[in-house]
Each structure stands twice: as C-alpha cells, then as structure tokens.
Amino acid sequence: MDRENTAVDNSPIHAITQTTTRFQFAHWQFFNDKDELHDIQAQSVTKLEPQVARLLTLLITQQGQVITKETLNKLLWPDTIVEANSLYQLLTKLRKELQDNAKNPKYIKTVPKKGYLFLPSVSPIETQEQTPLATTQNLITTSQIPSSKVKLYKSLQVLMAKKRNWALTLCAGACFSTIAFLSSAPDKIEPTQYEREDITYELGVEFNVAAHMQLDLLAYIEQFNTLKITTKAGQNQYSQTFDTRIAHPTWHPDKTKLAFWQYQNDMCILHISDEQARSLHSSSPIPCHLIRPPVWQSDNELILTISDKTGSSAYLYRIEQQQLVKIPLPQKPEESYIGAIRAWEEQVYYVIVDADHHSRLVSLDGNIHMTWPYPLWLFNFDPAKQSIISNDGSAHHNLVAKLRNGQTYPVFATSQGMFTNLSIDKNGDIFTAAETWQVNIRDQDNLPIFSSSSHDFLPVTNPLGETVFMSRRTGQCEIYLHANNQVKQLSFHKGYKYVNFLAWDPLFSKILSNRDNELVLYNREDVIVSFDSQHTSAPLQFGWLDAQNIWSSDTEFVHTFNLDGDLLRKTKFASDFLIFDTKQQLWIVLQGNKLFQSQSLANFNAQKQLVSELPSDAVHMIKNPRLINDTLYWQSTWSKTDIIWKLPLTAPHQVTKIKQEPLIWHYDIAPDGALRVAKMESVEADIKRIKPQPKKT
Structure with a gap:
C-alpha cells in the first residue's frame, strides 16, 4: 500500500532549511511561513506574492552559492512551460520589494552566464517568541560564533527543531528543500505526525468521501x-x-x-x-x-x-x-456563507467569509468561535483533538488544524494534487479525496491551444487571433496574453481577489477585467487603470458601450463609466443575463426564459422587443454570454452537465446546443468561428486516509 509520510527529513543537507521558517538579513526579516517581508527600519510589513516568496526562500537557503536560472525555473515552475522572462519578472518584483538595484546590488547579484547569488549573511530567527518584529540585538548569528563552534550550533538548532517537530516539508529537488509548510503554534503544542495511505488507487474518479464517526x-x-x-x-x-x-x-x-x-x-x-x-x-x-x-x-x-x-x-x-x-445567519450583505459544520458539544456552526476574504466560525447567536485570515473552503471537525481541520492560506491548500484557544498546528502537505473534502472519525483518522487535474483550452480538433500542464481558462480571442486568458501557472490566478506564438503575463496579483470576466474593446486595443469589486483595464503590456465598480458585490456582467465607455452589473444595478473610472450613470435593472451589442447599440436581456432587445434599460419595458423564447435547460445557471458576428453564445448547466449554446440573431428561433458534457469551465470562439473549450481533463481522484501516528517514546 502506497504511503506518504509527513515526518521531517533528517538529512543534514535539508535540516536548516526545513526547520527554519523565519530569517534575518540586513534590516529585513522574512517569514516564509506567512510570505511576509518585514522592514525593521521602517517598521512595515509586506505580503509577498507566493512565487516571489518562494524565490526569496530559494535564494536565502542557498546564500553565498550561485543558483542557475535553469534550477530556479525548474523549482519555481515544475512541469510547467512558462515565458522566458518569467524568472526575470519575479526577480524584478523581489528587487523592488527589497529596494535593491540590479546594477549595484546589495542583496541579489546577477552572475553573468551562471545565475544569481544572494549576498547578505542570513541568520535563522528563533520562533519561540511570538513577537511580530524581532530586534537585531536578540538575534544570534553564526557570524557571532567562533568557526569551531558553528557546526555544533547548527546541530543544536536541528536537534531542537526535531524535538519541536514543527515542520511539514515538501522536497522539491535533490539538492535542497524549496517549500516549508509549518505551523505558527506555540511551543507547548507538539504536532502529531500523520501518515497517508491509499484507500482507493485504481484509475478513475473517486471523491466526496464520508467516514462514519x-x-x-x-x-x-x-x-x-x-x-x-x-x-x-x-x-x-x-x-x-x-x-x-x-x-x-x-x-x-x-x-x-x-x-x-x-x-x-x-x-x-x-x-x-x-x-x-x-x-x-x-x-x-x-x-x-x-x-x-x-x-x-x-x-x-x-x-x-x-x-x-x-x-x-x-x-x-x-x-x-x-x-x-x-x-437567518449573522452575516452582512457583502459577506458569503460557505457551509456548516457539526463540532463541539454536537452543535452546528457556520463558516462566513467577509469582503476582505477573512473567515469566521459563528453560531446562530452571532458569537464568533474561531477566525482565519484567509478564505476557508475546506473544513471539518476533529473529535479526537477537538480542533477544526481546514485548508491553509497558501496556494497549495495544505491541511492545518486550529484549537478553540486559537493555537494552530500543521496536519499534512501533499506534493501532488489537492484535497477537496474532509471527513474525520472519532479516532482522528482523516479521510479525504486527493484530486489532480488540468484545465486546457482545446480547439475543435481537440488539440491544446497552449502547451501547459497548468489551469488555463476563461479564454477570449479577438479577430486578430490574440487570446487573453486566465491561468494558475504561477500558483495564483493571473491574466495572460497569447499573441504571435508567445505568452505574456499581464497581471501580477496579490491576495485572494477573483476575476469573473475578460473582454476586448471594440478596437481590440484594450482588455476589460475585474478583481473582485474593482474594474481593471489592460493594454498588451500592463495595467492601464483600475477603479472601484461601486457595486455592493463583485460585478458578474460587464462589457463595452463603445471604445471610450464601459458598463458593469451585479445583477441588480448597471453602472457605466468612462475610461478614467468616472461613474457616468447608475441604473437599477435586475437581470441574470445582459449583453450590449456595440454594433447595433442595443441591449440584449434575458427575463425568465424570454430574450429581448432594447435601446435603453431605463425605458426597457416600453422599448423591449422579443427576440426568442429559450428552453428551460438553456437558462439554468446561465453565464458567459458572447456576441460574435451577430451570433449569441452562452453557457448553462442542467443536471450538473455543462452546455454551450448558439443563437444567430438573424434567425433567433434556431437555438442550438453546440457542446454538452461535464466539467466545461469556459469556451471561446476563434476568428474562423470554430469552438474552443476550456475544460477539466486528466482528472484523477483517489480516497486517502491520513492517520495520526502514535508518539514515539
């Protein structure tokens, strides 16, 4: 039976990098368990992008040694094809955060034709104290210890780390550990070691597991x-x-x-x-x-x-x-209810995520029993330890546990796939589904448009053949442009904000998108401008009125803006399906299962003209409308099966299903009218047991 053990690697090569999660260099402190860079002089804290934090971890752990570009690319983007300048962009971001100059570096030196060298001396920070910013006087560095005793000092560090057993690690290469997954729990918690074993391992999809208590x-x-x-x-x-x-x-x-x-x-x-x-x-x-x-x-x-x-x-x-x-849940209109959980004293509690993507566990009386500084989506109660086991805040969605007193400890980190549900029995045995998949954009011949093993989705192609799309190639959802057989990253996002849409302007020179409530405009190189959509929740529908004006809708209000972000008009208009025909200057609106056209939303009822009456399976969970060459396309879901529809406005009664299958994320229409589909594929899911191991005496 295949097993994956979460015990700390005991090899001396990995020891320091695995047990240390916080580092001091110059006037900086880096907490790689939180992706935080602390400036002691300015008394400021910056939350780094996950990939930037990983790059800094790699440089720090190999301080004084040149790391080749090939090694960094392999470790930062394993099994993924990325742009040649992706590493350069990460280095540029990191140097900007460190206020470093590539020509006269204090921290990161470029070694021509070889790679990169991290210059300053680095000291591990003892994490026993929970002070946000330690002072340099309290730090012990190997430079303060006679050379004859450095080896002993490092050995003592390793011994103490083993005793605490804080770290769960993933080895990303034969030379050193690249990502450490650790708990922020105080010393008095001794995390349990967990061992994983397969319950199912045949090819296929097994998921949504439930263990009897x-x-x-x-x-x-x-x-x-x-x-x-x-x-x-x-x-x-x-x-x-x-x-x-x-x-x-x-x-x-x-x-x-x-x-x-x-x-x-x-x-x-x-x-x-x-x-x-x-x-x-x-x-x-x-x-x-x-x-x-x-x-x-x-x-x-x-x-x-x-x-x-x-x-x-x-x-x-x-x-x-x-x-x-x-x-009636104790939540605000802008907050999201995620799910319920049966926990302490066999009572039911509810998970709420606020507008800042922070989570809390509440009871119906409004009392808050637990909080997390990130979105919770995977959670269950461990009756053996009386804790809540959940996803963490990283891009890897590792498992962590939290006690009612606020203390946390690591549970498990997996090097492949992600956990998608949890069920825990009275012994503390965790049963979970570990899933792996890709999302590729494929053409009508089922060939991938881009060569990638990541998640590529939400493609929108203009008549020039340029495709803007979303991808998780860096671990975060970012916007990319595919043009002239090259892929360029346009967005560099921090945090948990979500993108709902992408749209080219009528002149094919700008791209409209969102980040939660913000509307963002891009050109082919970078962000032009971003501004508040002024909706109470994230806009779900959007588009261009002409080359100088845009609109957005949260399904209750329609807002129009100029390209400087000035709000021009706010119209109360409820619709789940709304699109503007820039050629005819007409709104296309779905009400019930009837499709209408109108010149105005303010006078919609007086001006509306019936276009077509759609079948029930064409309007359930309707989304992603596109108007291309006088033909309307959209998606719906019926019995959890995804359907793509086509309706020529010149023949509005010819409603056609052009694709019907499960696991379709999005679609696109090529300049020649061919359908492209972004769907989950290479899906594998197996049931695992993550079992706590007896403590060794």
Missing part, C-alpha cells in the same frame, strides 16, 4: 453517479448507480443513515439511505445551483447548504415533515 463504514462517489459503501480499509460492501450526478454523502454520527444529494435538471434531491445503499427517504426537488455536504443536527433534522443565483444559504430540513426552513 463510530462504525467501520465509508461512503464515496465513483465516476460522478455511483454511490459506493465500503469498509474504512476500502473493502467493497454495496453500491448504487443513478442516472444523473450525485454528491456529498454524510453519515449520521451514531446511526447507519447516509444523506447525499442528487442533481436533477435544475433541482437537487436529498436522499437518505441505509448502510446497504437502500433508500429510506427522498426529498421533493429543491431549486439549486450548487450544494455542499449536509450536516446532521438530529435524527430528524439536517442543515442544508444550497446555492442559487443570489449566493449560498443555510436551511433546516425536517425529514418526516419534508419541511425546508431558511436559517
């Missing part, structure tokens, strides 16, 4: 529509296959009842079965876009998380009465 029962989804029930060792017991996708099984904490969801058309059905997959109950169809795992509150009640076009909401569902009651 008390009994030797496991449930998960296989190939999207089959419910599998096994032992916790993976021995098959029972299965049931459905005609549409199912998701998120959850065992009753004491009884052999299993709740799970089924997507059906534009609805979701909650099923309850026994341990042999025999049906005990099915709800009436519930309108939904997406759902999260149900949470058992009692034998007759579950807390359901259901998303629709307005966002996610929590509901109390009573099985016997088939009663659905919306729960």
